[in-house]
Amino acid sequence: MLTENFVREMKKTIEEVRPLSSSGNVADYIPALKKSDPSIVACSIFTKDGACHRFGDVGTTFTIQSVSKVLTLALAIEDHGKEYVFERVGMEPTGDPYYSMARLELTDQSKPLNPMINAGALTITSMIKGNTKEEKFERILHFIRELADDEDITYNKDVAQSEYDTTDKNRALAYYLKANNILEGDIDEVIDIYTKQCSIEMSCCHLARIGQVLGNRGYSTLHERELVSPRIAQLVKTFMVTCGMYNSSGQLAIEAGIPSKSGVSGAILGTLPGGIGIGIYSPALDEKGNSVVGIELLKRISQNYDLSIF
Numbered sequence: 349m350l351t352e353n354f355v356r357e358m359k360k361t362i363e364e365v366r367p368l369s370s371s372g373n374v375a376d377y378i379p380a381l382k383k384s385d386p387s388i389v390a391c392s393i394f395t396k397d398g399a400c401h402r403f404g405d406v407g408t409t410f411t412i413q414s415v416s417k418v419l420t421l422a423l424a425i426e427d428h429g430k431e432y433v434f435e436r437v438g439m440e441p442t443g444d445p446y447y448s449m450a451r452l453e454l455t456d457q458s459k460p461l462n463p464m465i466n467a468g469a470l471t472i473t474s475m476i477k478g479n480t481k482e483e484k485f486e487r488i489l490h491f492i493r494e495l496a497d498d499e500d501i502t503y504n505k506d507v508a509q510s511e512y513d514t515t516d517k518n519r520a521l522a523y524y525l526k527a528n529n530i531l532e533g534d535i536d537e538v539i540d541i542y543t544k545q546c547s548i549e550m551s552c553c554h555l556a557r558i559g560q561v562l563g564n565r566g567y568s569t570l571h572e573r574e575l576v577s578p579r580i581a582q583l584v585k586t587f588m589v590t591c592g593m594y595n596s597s598g599q600l601a602i603e604a605g606i607p608s609k610s611g612v613s614g615a616i617l618g619t620l621p622g623g624i625g626i627g628i629y630s631p632a633l634d635e636k637g638n639s640v641v642g643i644e645l646l647k648r649i650s651q652n653y654d655l656s657i658f
C-alpha cells in the first residue's frame with residue numbers, strides 16, 4: 349500500500365465510517381470519561397517506510413485504558429519470566445465481559461482466565477517490580493514512553509483520580525484474588541498503579557508506533573534496537589488476537605484479522621507483521637465496550653489492503 353492513493357483512500361474511509369459514532373455511547377462508569385466527544389474519529393498508521401500517517405481529528409489525545417494491559421503484560425513477563433506469570437494468570441479467552449467476576453469462583457484456584465480481563469490485568473499489575481508504588485508506575489511509564497518514542501507521555505491525573513474513586517468492582521476483584529493467594533501486595537497500591545496505567549494519555553500516532561514495535565517482533569525502527577524480546581512480542585500479540593477485543597475477539601479475528609487491543613476510552617492498538625502499527629481513537633462504544641467506528645475501521649483497513657494475518 350502507499351502513498352498518495354493510500355492517503356486519499358484512508359481520508360475517504362474515515363469520513364465514511366464517521367457517522368457510525370452516533371450509534372454508540374461514550375463510557376460513563378468512569379465519571380471523567382463521560383466528557384469525551386463521541387463524534388471524534390482519529391486514526392494513525394505507521395507504515396513500513398517508517399512514516400506515521402495521521403487521519404481524521406489529528407492531534408486528539410486520550411487515555412489508553414485497557415490497551416495498557418498488553419504493555420504491562422510484556423513488562424511483567426520481562427520481570428518474572430513466563431512460567432511465574434502464567435502460574436497465576438491463564439491463557440484462555442473467556443467470552444465474558446472484561447469486568448466479570450463470575451468465573452473466578454468456577455476456575456481452578458480462582459486463577460483469572462487471561463491477562464486481558466480486569467481480574468488478570470490487576471494480577472499482572474501487582475507483579476510489576478519496584479520498591480515503591482511510585483517506582484513501579486514509573487517503570488510502566490518509562491516502558492510505554494520508549495515504545496511510543498516520546499519522553500513527554502504522562503498520565504491524566506483527573507481520569508486516574510476519577511477511576512480510583514469509583515472503581516469498586518476492580519477493588520472487589522482484587523480483594524477476591526488476594527483472598528485466594530493469586531494477587532499479592534497491598535490492594536490500594538495495586539489499584540493506584542492500575543488506574544494510573546489506564547490513564548496514560550497519548551495520541552493515535554503514539555499507539556501506531558507501539559504497534560510498529562510489536563509488529564516488528566519487538567524491534568523499534570525509531571530507536572534502532574529491540575525494546576521487547578521477540579518471544580514476548582509474539583506472546584502478547586497472540587493474546588491480542590484471542591482476547592484483545594473483549595468478547596468480540598473471535599468475530600474481529602474473522603472479519604479483520606488484525607491483532608488488536610481496545611480500551612473503554614475508545615482507543616484501539618493494532619499491529620501487523622513487518623512493523624505496521626495502527627492507532628485508532630473514537631470514543632463512542634458498542635455494548636461490549638469497543639469503539640464502534642474503530643471496529644469498522646479495522647475491518648475496512650484490513651479488507652482494503654488485504655492485511656488479515658490469517
Ligand SMILES: NC(=O)CC[C@H](N)C(=O)O
Binds near residue numbers: 511546
Ligand atoms: N476495558 C477497559 O478499558 C477497562 C479499563 C478500565 N480502567 C477499568 O478497569 O474498568
